Amino acid sequence: MSTDAVQLLTPDGRRVRHPDYDIDLSHEELRGLYRDMVLARRVDGEGVTLQRQGELGLWPSLLGQEAAQVGSARALRPADHVFPSYRDHAVALCRDVDPLNLLAMFRGVNNGGWDPTDHGFHLYTLVIGSQTLHATGYAMGVAKDGAETAVIAYFGDGATSQGDVSEAFNFAAVYDAPVVFFCQNNQWAISEPTERQTRVPIHRRADGFGFPGVRVDGNDVLACLAVTKAALERARRGEGPMLVEAYTYRMGAHTTSDDPTKYRDSAEVEEWAGRDPIARLKAHLLDLGAADPSYFDAVDQEAGELAQHLRARVRSMPAPDAEAIFRHVYADPHALVDEEREAFRRYEANFAVTGGN
Ligand SMILES: Cc1ncc(C[n+]2csc(CCOP(=O)(O)OP(=O)(O)O)c2C)c(N)n1
Numbered sequence: 436m437s438t439d440a441v442q443l444l445t446p447d448g449r450r451v452r453h454p455d456y457d458i459d460l461s462h463e464e465l466r467g468l469y470r471d472m473v474l475a476r477r478v479d480g481e482g483v484t485l486q487r488q489g490e491l492g493l494w495p496s497l498l499g500q501e502a503a504q505v506g507s508a509r510a511l512r513p514a515d516h517v518f519p520s521y522r523d524h525a526v527a528l529c530r531d532v533d534p535l536n537l538l539a540m541f542r543g544v545n546n547g548g549w550d551p552t553d554h555g556f557h558l559y560t561l562v563i564g565s566q567t568l569h570a571t572g573y574a575m576g577v578a579k580d581g582a583e584t585a586v587i588a589y590f591g592d593g594a595t596s597q598g599d600v601s602e603a604f605n606f607a608a609v610y611d612a613p614v615v616f617f618c619q620n621n622q623w624a625i626s627e628p629t630e631r632q633t634r635v636p637i638h639r640r641a642d643g644f645g646f647p648g649v650r651v652d653g654n655d656v657l658a659c660l661a662v663t664k665a666a667l668e669r670a671r672r673g674e675g676p677m678l679v680e681a682y683t684y685r686m687g688a689h690t691t692s693d694d695p696t697k698y699r700d701s702a703e704v705e706e707w708a709g710r711d712p713i714a715r716l717k718a719h720l721l722d723l724g725a726a727d728p729s730y731f732d733a734v735d736q737e738a739g740e741l742a743q744h745l746r747a748r749v750r751s752m753p754a755p756d757a758e759a760i761f762r763h764v765y766a767d768p769h770a771l772v773d774e775e776r777e778a779f780r781r782y783e784a785n786f787a788v789t790g791g792n
Contacts, residue, residue: 440650440682443657446710448718450657456649458661462725468509468656469720470734472501472713475525477738478534481745482524482541486691490749491541495522499654499686502712503619504589505529506659507681510667511587513555516577518570518588521559522619526589530556534741535748544755564590564597567616571603571676574614578673585670586614587663593624595640596632604644604676613670615663616641616678619653621685626698638680646676653683654712684710757783 441456460468475497482494497504504525511517511529519526524537536548540559547558560566570588577584594600595618607614620637622629633640641648651662659681666677684707688695695704720726761776 440652441658441662442652442655443661444652444655444715444719446654446715448715448722450719450722453658453661456651456658456661456665458657458664460657460660462720462723465716465720465723466726466730468505468660469713469716469726470737471505471509471525471529472656472716473734473738474741475501475505475528476713477742478528478537478745479524481742482538483687483691485538485746485749486541491538491691492543493690493692494541495690496685496687497522497524499684499707499712500619500621501525502656502716503617503653503659503681503683506656507587507589507617507663507679510660510663511555512585512667514582514584515555515667516551516570516573516584516586517556518566518573518586519557519559520563520566520589520591520594521561522591523559523589527554527556530554532556534745538745538749539752542749542752544752564594564599564603566590567594567600567603568606570614570616571607571610571612574607574612574670574676575610578611578613583671584613585667586612587617587667588614589617589619591624592618592620592622592629592632592637593627594618595637596624601644604641604646604678607676608644608646611673611675613673614676615666615670616676617663618678618680620680620682621653622683623685623689623695623699625689625693626695628699636680638678641676641678646678648678648680650680650682653681654707654710654715656712656716683712 441453443451443453445451479497483496485491486494504523508526508529517526527537532549532554539545540547551557567588567590570586574586618637638648638650649662651658662679666679669677761772764772
């Protein structure tokens with residue numbers, strides 16, 4: 436199997452054809468992909484800024500991964516079901532999850548305030564790789580129901596070192612589960628580079644499990660869309676899983692708690708800045724005559740207004756009910772939870788204002 440990445444747009448925005456994976460989109464659809472990526476980048480930038488201003492506890496940035504996420508998510512149908520990791524904010528936006536919910540979660544106001552059934556978008560998973568098993572089980576279930584649903588699991592290159600991911604690959608293969616494994620190889624698992632994680636290119640790991648794997652240029656939104664669409668259609672036809680390795684780069688820190696200058700070379704970051712997914716599609720739109728400067732200005736303005744709205748709303752979010760965390764742990768009262776709630780009440784009481792002077 437070739438290790439070359441499927442590419443439909445060169446880094447300078449030139450359209451190239453691919454014999455196996457290709458796609459023709461209208462100008463409107465192309466503009467839509469551009470808008471999705473710009474809005475996602477802006478929401479993400481707000482997440483970083485708000486964390487820096489002390490408004491959020493943490494933020495995992497998607498900067499650089501917009502094409503991988505938007506391209507793959509726009510290949511999904513409404514009835515499909517997504518099992519994301521914790522960095523998949525652009526996928527969330529494409530599934531109509533209100534970005535305020537994402538920010539609220541990282542502010543600690545809720546535990547993920549959306550209903551997965553409303554959006555076909557599961558809650559974020561922080562336990563690396565475990566969502567691949569959830570996705571596989573769900574896919575086996577929908578297959579048994581005879582539903583026309585396909586499932587997609589998002590995970591990183593580091594996650595492929597987890598046993599859960601290998602188990603998911605094997606189960607999905609032997610049951611022909613309608614699941615697409617979408618690995619965003621952003622080349623770093625916190626400070627651990629991909630070459631310290633695997634001896635073979637990630638997409639080739641699928642060979643050993645008996646299903647196809649393909650590498651796609653993860654900074655090329657068209658290629659990500661075309662390949663994911665083919666993988667989802669294959670899954671829907673009952674032909675089983677496929678592994679898509681979107682080869683991309685995490686431009687920012689792992690999370691706002693991380694300092695990547697401690698472990699990676701700025702030349703590498705510079706090099707990847709030249710492959711920016713948004714600039715690439717913009718060049719293509721201009722080349723086609725599918726958008727003019729007023730369109731790009733309008734999208735920038737929309738992104739700016741969204742950011743302003745998010746900032747204002749996040750700052751005015753009421754503090755969560757401190758005891759809510761103890762609710763819904765069990766359906767019925769539970770002695771241990773009662774004990775923990777009491778201990779927490781005593782702890783909170785330490786901070787009570789005892790009167791001024
Ligand atoms: C089971 C488990 N082990 C370790 C961690 C700590 N951890 C958090 S993020 C991370 C790296 C994940 O890298 P990757 O899968 O490449 O995803 P990325 O963050 O690059 O999107 C690790 C090891 C965890 N959250 N869960």
